Structure formats: C-alpha cells, structure tokens
Amino acid sequence: xxxxxxxxxxxxxxxxxxxxxxxxxxxxxxxxxxxxxxxxxxxxxxxxxxxxxxxxxxxxxxxxxxxxxxxxxxxxxxxxxxxxxxxxxxxxxxxxxxxxxxxxxxxxxxxxxxxxxxxxx
Numbered sequence: 200x201x202x203x204x205x206x207x208x209x210x211x212x213x214x215x216x217x218x219x220x221x222x223x224x225x226x227x228x229x230x231x232x233x234x235x236x237x238x239x240x241x242x243x244x245x246x247x248x249x250x251x252x253x254x255x256x257x258x259x260x261x262x263x264x265x266x267x268x269x270x271x272x273x274x275x276x277x278x279x280x281x282x283x284x285x286x287x288x289x290x291x292x293x294x295x296x297x298x299x300x301x302x303x304x305x306x307x308x309x310x311x312x313x314x315x316x317x318x319x320x
Contacts, residue, residue, distance in 0.1 A: 201233060201263040205290040208276075209255040209283045212242045219256055222281060227262075229272045234263040255283050261290055 210219050227235065240257035249255075264272075269287070276285045299307070 201265055203234070203261065203263050203290040204269075204287055206260045206262070206285065206287045208258045208260075208285050209245070210258065211252065211281045211283060212254040212256050214256065214281055218281070219258070222279060223258065223260075226272065226275060229275055230262065230264045230268050234261070236261050249283055252283060 208223075210222070223237070238259045240259065242254055242256050245253055245255050273285075273287065276282050
C-alpha cells in the first residue's frame with residue numbers, strides 16, 4: 200500500500216533548469232510514484248555554507264510510493280553529486296496540528312467549560 204511522502208532537494212545552483220528537471224525525472228522513474236506534485240522554489244541562499252556553496256536550487260515534492268522502493272531511491276540521491284542535501288519524510292497532514300476526532304473535540308470542550316467554571320469561583 201503506498202504512503203504519502205514529502206521530499207526536499209537542494210541541488211547545486213550552477214545546474215541549468217533543464218538538467219534539474221532531467222534528474223528529477225530519473226528519480227521519479229525509480230519511485231514509480233503516483234499523486235506527484237512538485238514545487239520549484241528556485242535558487243536561494245543556503246542557511247549556512249555547505250563546502251564552498253552558498254546557494255542552492257530548492258525543490259519540494261509530495262508523492263505516494265511503496266515503502267520498498269525508497270532504499271534504491273535514496274541511494275540514487277546520495278550518489279548524485281548535484282544533490283547537495285535531501286530530506287524525505289512521511290507526509291501525514293498539512294501544516295499545523297493534526298485534525299481532532301469528534302471524541303477529542305468533545306473532551307476538549309468539556310475541559311474548557313470546566314476551566315471556565317473554576318475561574319469564576
């Protein structure tokens with residue numbers, strides 16, 4: 200069963216946009232990912248220098264993939280010299296707190312009402 204993942208890549212900023220797209224296509228071929236969405240942030244200054252590099256090309260992707268395909272995918276990322284840094288995490292929710300169930304919402308409301316009653320005393 201595929202899981203949702205989010206990946207952040209920092210490529211060498213001296214690469215042409217076509218070369219970055221070519222590498223991303225090669226990585227996608229290893230994953231056989233579905234529900235793929237890419238967000239190219241472009242060239243930005245790094246938070247700290249990595250070797251002699253002070254800028255990088257940022258790409259953020261969300262995709263659904265089988266867990267068994269990730270080791271080969273990460274191996275390809277590590278072997279590619281144009282990838283300065285990368286991070287792959289499980290994407291469970293959008294930014295912010297995870298959604299609460301009906302039971303959790305009811306319990307939170309009861310606690311809030313109990314706290315309000317204590318404050319009035």
